[in-house]
Amino acid sequence: MESKQNQFPKVIIIGGGFGGIQLAKKLKNKEADVLMLDRHNYHTFQPLLYQVATGGLEPDSIAFPLRKVFKHQKNFNFRVADVQQIIPTENKVITDIGEYSYDYLVLATGSETNFFGQKEIEHFSMPMKTVPEALNLRSLILQNFEEALMEKDAVRKEALMTFIVVGGGPTGVETAGALAELKNHVLVNDYPELDIKNMKIYLIESDERVLSPFSIEASTKAKDFLENMGVNVLVKTRVNHYDGDKITYNNDTETIFTKAVIWSAGVKGALIPGLENAELARGGRLKTTNYNLVNGYNNIFAIGDLAYMETEDFPNGHPGVAQVAIQQGQQLALNFLRILNNEKPHPFDYFDKGSMATIGRNKAVVDLKYWKFQGFFAWLTWMFIHLLFLVGFRNKLVTLMNWIVNYFSYDRGTRVIIRKFNRQSMMEEAQAK
């Protein structure tokens, strides 16, 4: 709780995601000197990454310049920096552009793709947690089709046209659905030389149902929607290996040849080295008190996906969704002000606004506390909510325009390979490791 004379306490926020942005915004004009560090100069609206990957939206419409968010916020500074190490004993962080000291440190780094230690899968499959990763996937989908045109071997041709999404959470379900629409409305016209029936889409989930944190009603309907759109949904199925050519599952008893595996099977906390006193929960999340203070420290906080907080309503921690990050960011800002006034911080109390996922045009599922609904109205709700939370007026407008055009034309206009995905170098890197 140290603070320099005649200076506001220095708060470093690592990460410009949902939580970091809310926290910094709420500290506007308050007695704190805020520095935000992020690897990118933009905020990523992760819930729509899958639409970038499937040619429905341009990357720039779900990315928002962080400096613009905090235009005219005088107590705010920003640096594009990769934080490599935290040194809690000296209250400083080490980054690729230098060292920064803090009085309070807030870790809002979110989560990263979890391959559960399966190095082989990590090398060969496509994650989708960042804009460049979504763009790589977009390129790969189109490149595979271009390659399939040239391929004479029937097995390899089908492998190029087979897309496997692993993980039946919202991202996996939404991606599989978007791939099915790409197949049925776009690729069928773009590649008349190929038999589109050979394009296969699989969604593989280890749990007994897709969207397992949702209601049974939503899960069932989502599976129906997907199957009607032509997606092969495999539940209670665990992937064993993927070597870049074939994926095996069910204890290696079954095999599918594929040149595209999209991995959305799990996330883990995006940890930064140096927090030796911290306690880790499942999924690499940092255990915190009920006001987001990291256990073992008195001036380091964690919010959002990275934080693991046990409460009465959430004895196993909160879900890794935007709403938790947003509410924790807002709450922590208020608690900072209380702490600075030597008041007692308030415990976090998550207000669950519900869950939703979209599968395709007119097809979505929404679980609210007292109301569950699916179909067209759910789909409208999903769009409305996503537009509402998308950062920036320009982004909202461009996204809405794209959705309107896509809806009426059945098209996906951004199917351009701006930078080729280099499969060769992926293969070489995998071999080198």
Place this chain on the structure above:
Amino acid sequence: MESKQNQFPKVIIIGGGFGGIQLAKKLKNKEADVLMLDRHNYHTFQPLLYQVATGGLEPDSIAFPLRKVFKHQKNFNFRVADVQQIIPTENKVITDIGEYSYDYLVLATGSETNFFGQKEIEHFSMPMKTVPEALNLRSLILQNFEEALMEKDAVRKEALMTFIVVGGGPTGVETAGALAELKNHVLVNDYPELDIKNMKIYLIESDERVLSPFSIEASTKAKDFLENMGVNVLVKTRVNHYDGDKITYNNDTETIFTKAVIWSAGVKGALIPGLENAELARGGRLKTTNYNLVNGYNNIFAIGDLAYMETEDFPNGHPGVAQVAIQQGQQLALNFLRILNNEKPHPFDYFDKGSMATIGRNKAVVDLKYWKFQGFFAWLTWMFIHLLFLVGFRNKLVTLMNWIVNYFSYDRGTRVIIRKFNRQSMMEEAQAK
């Protein structure tokens, strides 16, 4: 004039630019079997690349999937292919994905950046002829500012904030103007820690005026506009060297320290090896007859920027602009049909619709045959014409939305560094050569 029995003659078009697209479209439902080859799977609307580079438009809104242009055109095929060699004696082309035979070959490869043999400048400066190049420039501009924040040395700090555009043609003028707007309306807010007055923009032109092919009126007004916006316009100035740190000009007597040189000083024909009988004109263009047949061949044609055709009105060839390519593409399609019917092809007669360039908001210059005007109405005309020729309804809509938002907010919303430009590897590559 060979053609296989019971088959239409095979026409290979290399390049999906303005000319290639028009030609292929006009051959729809005609007795020709068209194959288009392009390195990219999309058409690039080059006149707006500078707005991508300066954060005003997303790359996807000026790129259009080529397969979509020719949806439902049955006599059309497309391949993403890099043509490496033409073998005229065997009527075939060799590409990175295999060989293709033709009865008629049309070269519509356009032009590429001309560094006039100055290897050093080629290594260190930023060209802007493709979407990835424009995105590299966008990243570099923003990265330089992020770096300037961290730089303690005053000279190096100013070098990071100094942008030099070489070449005062439409692209150079438009880029310099867009940089000035970025400075005055965006960067000034994004980087309050930097003194924006230290950001310097130069436009260097070797001729005695910018926009030298335009009217004196347009040139003068463009220079006025630029200078009022804070651009230093140097005419009759020839760049001698650029080593990545400083640029020298006027016989090495003058020096500016800069970490960003944008090279728009010239183009040359994008030639493919193998045409040994061809005659080259200035700027690496292929000499053609007045119906675009390449001199020295009887079944190889060239259109657009690559073609050099001397006519009464254009004794030194046609300007390298979209309109020439469009009209030559259309005309060649008609001439193909004449040739296939053993009729005489018609000579090309360019209808010059005029020239225009935009400098900034409400500031453009337009030269029509009988009417020259500048300012607000010229700017509206420029926008209208560019929207008209931009390929695709979605692209037109998204571009218009961006322009409206940019106009009223004075903002440039796509200032995101999605893929960092790697200056280090540019430097290393330069040293290796």
